[in-house]
Amino acid sequence: MGSDGYVPLFETKKVKGSVIYKLFAVSIFVGICLILVYRYIHIPREGEGGRWAWVGLFVAELWFSLFWVCTQAVRWNRVYRCTFKDRLSQRYDEVEFPRVDVFVCTADPTIEPPILVINTVLSVLAYDYPAEKLSVYLSDDAGSNITFYALLEASHFAKEWIPYCKKFRVEPRSPEAYFLSISDPNDVNEAKEFEAIKKLYEDMENRIKRATKIGRPTEEQRSKHKGFSQWDSYSSIRDHDTILQILIDGRDGKARDIEGCSLPTLVYLAREKKPQHPHNFKAGAMNALIRVSGKISNGKIIHNVDCDMYSNNSKSVRDALCFFMDEEKGQEVAFVQFSESFQNVTKNEIYGSSFRVAIEVEFHGMDGNGGPQYIGTGCFHRRDTLCGRKFDKECTSTWYKENDPESEESLHELEAKWKVLASCTYEENTQWGNEIGLKYGCSVEDVITGLSIQCKGWKSVYFNPERKAFLGLAPITMPQTLVQHKRWSEGNFLILLSKYSPAWYALGKISFALQLGYLKYSLWAPSCFAALYYCIIPSLYLLKDVSLFPQYWSLWFIPFAYVISAKYSYSLVEFLWSGGTILGWWNEQRIWLYTRTSSYLFGFIDAILKSAGFNDEAFVITAKVAEEDVSERYQKETLEFGASSPMFTIITTLAVLNFFCFFGLVVMKITMDAAGVRYLDRMALQILLCVVMVLINWPLYQALFFRQDKGKMPGSLTLQSIGFALLACACFVYLQ
Ligand SMILES: O=c1ccn([C@@H]2O[C@H](COP(=O)(O)OP(=O)(O)O[C@H]3O[C@H](CO)[C@@H](O)[C@H](O)[C@H]3O)[C@@H](O)[C@H]2O)c(=O)[nH]1
Numbered sequence: 001m002g003s004d005g006y007v008p009l010f011e012t013k014k015v016k017g018s019v020i021y022k023l024f025a026v027s028i029f030v031g032i033c034l035i036l037v038y039r040y041i042h043i044p045r046e047g048e049g050g051r052w053a054w055v056g057l058f059v060a061e062l063w064f065s066l067f068w069v070c071t072q073a074v075r076w077n078r079v080y081r082c083t084f085k086d087r088l089s090q091r092y093d094e095v096e097f098p099r100v101d102v103f104v105c106t107a108d109p110t111i112e113p114p115i116l117v118i119n120t121v122l123s124v125l126a127y128d129y130p131a132e133k134l135s136v137y138l139s140d141d142a143g144s145n146i147t148f149y150a151l152l153e154a155s156h157f158a159k160e161w162i163p164y165c166k167k168f169r170v171e172p173r174s175p176e177a178y179f180l181s182i183s184d185p186n187d188v189n190e191a192k193e194f195e196a197i198k199k200l201y202e203d204m205e206n207r208i209k210r211a212t213k214i215g216r217p218t219e220e221q222r223s224k225h226k227g228f229s230q231w232d233s234y235s236s237i238r239d240h241d242t243i244l245q246i247l248i249d250g251r252d253g254k255a256r257d258i259e260g261c262s263l264p265t266l267v268y269l270a271r272e273k274k275p276q277h278p279h280n281f282k283a284g285a286m287n288a289l290i291r292v293s294g295k296i297s298n299g300k301i302i303h304n305v306d307c308d309m310y311s312n313n314s315k316s317v318r319d320a321l322c323f324f325m326d327e328e329k330g331q332e333v334a335f336v337q338f339s340e341s342f343q344n345v346t347k348n349e350i351y352g353s354s355f356r357v358a359i360e361v362e363f364h365g366m367d368g369n370g371g372p373q374y375i376g377t378g379c380f381h382r383r384d385t386l387c388g389r390k391f392d393k394e395c396t397s398t399w400y401k402e403n404d405p406e407s408e409e410s411l412h413e414l415e416a417k418w419k420v421l422a423s424c425t426y427e428e429n430t431q432w433g434n435e436i437g438l439k440y441g442c443s444v445e446d447v448i449t450g451l452s453i454q455c456k457g458w459k460s461v462y463f464n465p466e467r468k469a470f471l472g473l474a475p476i477t478m479p480q481t482l483v484q485h486k487r488w489s490e491g492n493f494l495i496l497l498s499k500y501s502p503a504w505y506a507l508g509k510i511s512f513a514l515q516l517g518y519l520k521y522s523l524w525a526p527s528c529f530a531a532l533y534y535c536i537i538p539s540l541y542l543l544k545d546v547s548l549f550p551q552y553w554s555l556w557f558i559p560f561a562y563v564i565s566a567k568y569s570y571s572l573v574e575f576l577w578s579g580g581t582i583l584g585w586w587n588e589q590r591i592w593l594y595t596r597t598s599s600y601l602f603g604f605i606d607a608i609l610k611s612a613g614f615n616d617e618a619f620v621i622t623a624k625v626a627e628e629d630v631s632e633r634y635q636k637e638t639l640e641f642g643a644s645s646p647m648f649t650i651i652t653t654l655a656v657l658n659f660f661c662f663f664g665l666v667v668m669k670i671t672m673d674a675a676g677v678r679y680l681d682r683m684a685l686q687i688l689l690c691v692v693m694v695l696i697n698w699p700l701y702q703a704l705f706f707r708q709d710k711g712k713m714p715g716s717l718t719l720q721s722i723g724f725a726l727l728a729c730a731c732f733v734y735l736q
């Protein structure tokens with residue numbers, strides 16, 4: 001307790017042992033500098049073999065060093081947060097709590113099945129929060145009547161589900177996840193109710209799945225709600241009017257659950273779409289929700305989740321409020337970003353999609369430097385900062401003084417009146433998508449929006465509780481993983497080129513370390529060149545017998561050996577400390593290689609084309625379902641390739657090329673040539689690099705040459721990669 005009796009609602013702890021870490025980092029830094037010195041003073045003279053290869057390596061190593069500095073910025077000042085929810089409830093009466101508007105976004109009923117969507121919706125509807133203060137909005141960018149039907153079913157089911165959750169303190173409150181986690185309650189009474197609610201859920205699930213299967217709700221189902229009539233004028237996903245339906249009206253005293261308690265508001269919105277109007281993807285959907293919710297409930301807090309990301313802890317709203325409502329430090333907090341975790345990662349995470357180290361380490365580092373990025377889901381915002389308000393020390397917020405939205409008219413009248421807020425033309429000649437709401441024109445709308453908020457003087461908070469607050473779905477195939485990384489690398493690179501560049505615009509507005517933190521992501525895309533160079537050129541030069549690294553008896557060998565071993569052992573330790581496995585770490589290195597050499601290259605090219613005005617923005621949605629055999633292979637941790645793609649051409653060619661370099665020549669030289677041993681001496685690091693490339697690509701060779709299942713590499717790629725690799729080796733050896 002402070003001297004004036006102030007008791008904080010949250011606590012921030014600095015990480016221990018940071019001095020040791022800093023010393024260690026400095027030692028690596030010295031090693032890196034020595035490597036650069038070595039490269040610089042040993043550049044081969046004009047006419048000597050390998051001069052340009054050497055210069056290229058120098059540039060690549062400079063790039064990696066710069067990148068390494070950015071990765072340090074998110075490790076120096078890590079902080080950890082904890083909240084005191086009991087103090088919150090002691091200090092504030094529930095009537096003093098702010099209204100919270102929850103946004104759930106969905107965009108495609110085939111790859112985001114309605115049953116998944118409503119599980120997420122139900123998990124947030126059942127938050128442990130006063131119902132009168134809670135409103136849930138579903139934005140459906142597909143404007144699908146099946147999703148609407150599913151939400152309608154959910155609105156009925158909620159009347160039983162919410163009281164059940166309260167009575168038995170259910171966790172998690174996504175019905176599907178709950179039923180999966182519990183087989184049978186011990187208590188007899190509870191067991192009865194459990195069976196009953198489970199039956200109710202399963203019946204609903206069957207109805208929804210049937211409707212999904214036939215592609216529309218049945219006539220009988222449609223006749224039960226007037227809202228379906230809005231689909232009469234619907235022509236396609238890209239061409240329909242606004243559909244706005246308030247399914248549960250919390251302001252209406254009649255909306256009660258089976259125990260007679262009031263229910264949260266529940267709204268369905270499909271904004272208007274017309275082929276000639278860009279719709280700006282998720283950012284456009286969020287902005288339409290901000291406006292519509294502003295009229296219906298106008299919560300001071302806006303909380304959003306992706307449709308696959310259910311709430312795993314019913315008290316998360318209270319956690320977030322501990323940050324916003326803290327009298328001393330809450331004033332400066334613009335948003336509270338929760339950690340993003342996934343329900344479907346396997347033990348050794350073959351696609352590296354759990355982002356362990358980012359979640360357990362790097363975001364804590366961003367937090368210590370002024371606040372994490374906004375990552376699009378599992379986040380709580382102040383409504384006014386999202387709408388562009390600048391930070392102002394004098395301005396204190398009183399949370400409970402709500403601006404009551406107008407409410408005399410009937411529901412139907414209101415829906416009709418507010419529809420215009422979600423029309424295509426509403427934003428014309430306004431600052432929406434620019435100074436107000438989420439920003440347009442960038443496929444990581446979340447990150448650029450969060451950055452601009454921080455540049456207005458606000459802080460953000462990262463909260464990573466032990467029991468993960470939100471669980472989503474990570475991609476489960478290689479194409480999905482690569483495409484997702486392409487979208488991210490392209491978006492983050494576009495931010496660097498945009499008005500809100502973390503390098504220029506943010507200068508002086510946020511801390512230097514936070515700038516570096518943002519740069520770490522912005523520089524993903526251009527990193528492709530250094531990575532490509534490093535995994536092609538040294539291997540090819542093995543064929544020419546040209547050494548590009550110091551020989552191992554040389555003193556210059558030491559910094560190389562130290563930096564490589566220190567950096568990788570540290571990265572392994574960090575990964576294990578974050579809860580991963582050794583194999584998981586190895587798999588992550590593979591994904592590191594594949595994303596850098598393919599996704600980031602395409603991300604880079606597309607970003608450049610886009611900023612030159614040649615290319616339209618696109619947002620490829622990650623699929624949340626897969627066929628049975630695909631899921632099975634995923635569970636067995638077998639890489640899934642399937643159809644061919646230009647990205648696969650790159651990664652397979654690289655793999656085969658390294659294999660040729662390794663096998664054809666190194667093996668031959670060492671076994672047949674008497675000078676083989678000497679060769680090994682001179683080329684130790686280069687050979688090591690090539691061997692690691694071959695080892696890490698092992699599963700790829702299997703997919704290319706040995707596997708028979710549907711998830712293997714298509715045969716055309718086998719031929720293509722051999723052809724390209726042979727051509728590259730031949731050109732290199734004979735033409736140069
Ligand atoms: O036109 C669109 C496209 C997408 N979405 C929704 O946006 C969410 C995220 O899309 P997803 O395909 O799942 O992308 P991910 O790569 O998994 O998402 C991460 O990266 C995105 C930015 O690239 C962020 O928006 C997300 O919040 C973040 O989880 C989903 O709920 C979609 O339904 C829309 O509402 N409208």
Ligand SMILES: [Mn+2]
Nearest residue numbers: 306308473622
């Ligand atoms: Mn997703």
